[in-house]
Amino acid sequence: MKVSDNMKIKKGKSMCFFSAKGGVGKTTNILNFAGIFEQLEKKVLVIDMDLYSGGIALYLNKSNDRSVYNMSFDLMNGSFTTFDNYTIKVDNYIDVLAAPKDPRDANKVEIQSIKTIIDKACEIYDVVLIDTNHALNDINLMVLDSVDEIMFFITNDPLDLKNIRSLLSILDNLKIKNYSLLLNNSRDPFKSYFSLYEMRKIINHDINYSLSADMYLKDMEKLVMKGAIVSLDRKFADVMTDDYKTFVLMATDLLERNSSK
Numbered sequence: 001m002k003v004s005d006n007m008k009i010k011k012g013k014s015m016c017f018f019s020a021k022g023g024v025g026k027t028t029n030i031l032n033f034a035g036i037f038e039q040l041e042k043k044v045l046v047i048d049m050d051l052y053s054g055g056i057a058l059y060l061n062k063s064n065d066r067s068v069y070n071m072s073f074d075l076m077n078g079s080f081t082t083f084d085n086y087t088i089k090v091d092n093y094i095d096v097l098a099a100p101k102d103p104r105d106a107n108k109v110e111i112q113s114i115k116t117i118i119d120k121a122c123e124i125y126d127v128v129l130i131d132t133n134h135a136l137n138d139i140n141l142m143v144l145d146s147v148d149e150i151m152f153f154i155t156n157d158p159l160d161l162k163n164i165r166s167l168l169s170i171l172d173n174l175k176i177k178n179y180s181l182l183l184n185n186s187r188d189p190f191k192s193y194f195s196l197y198e199m200r201k202i203i204n205h206d207i208n209y210s211l212s213a214d215m216y217l218k219d220m221e222k223l224v225m226k227g228a229i230v231s232l233d234r235k236f237a238d239v240m241t242d243d244y245k246t247f248v249l250m251a252t253d254l255l256e257r258n259s260s261k
Helices: 026-039 068-076 103-108 111-124 138-146 158-173 196-203 220-226 241-256
Strands: 013-019 044-048 094-097 127-131 149-154 179-184 209-211
Touching: 013 026, 013 111, 013 138, 013 241, 026 044, 026 094, 026 127, 026 241, 044 111, 068 103, 068 111, 111 127, 111 138, 149 158, 158 196, 179 196, 179 241, 209 241
Parallel strands: 013 127, 013 149, 044 094, 044 127, 149 179, 179 209
Antiparallel strands: none
């Protein structure tokens, strides 16, 4: 019996990282997440869908001459060939599809191409991680609707908690349920306005994972200058043991979870 073409197609897992405000540590930790998957020997693509001001390529000291815009344009005009023509190779496990170098190109990305990009990526990679900005625009709505899982980053900040409560209410109205919440205590460890219990009450939702204040790095700028991914440092698992375990838990949960979509 001949195996159907559909059975031959690899289907990786996709997850987007979203927040209700900027400056919550998404970009740094999406790369840390990618580093954990590398240690699990999974092939990873990081897509920077913060099309106007995405910083993944900049963080990694990589040139983004080819980007989401170029791939979208070629898909819509029938000139797409292979993913390799658009991605940046970080190492043997991690590739990046960067945001446009020219923010004016962000307006030219066709919304219809977003799901195609994610679907094609999942045929090649074990894991597809997508960074976004905090705007609830058409591009981000398409991303939210196209991925297997959504990870919301939140901080112990009154404005952030107020915004995320409103956002989760909207998602509930849209019947989007495939999301988890990550509390990033490392973004500003000197802010501790509310207890975990109080935060849960404010947002009316459970908090699934949390990163400790130990993840706060005063010299983050030096790492950015080097293009380093913190979780790939050999000392990460020993020095930040609890946070390493949290990342591994999130990674295994994503790989094992059956999407509700």
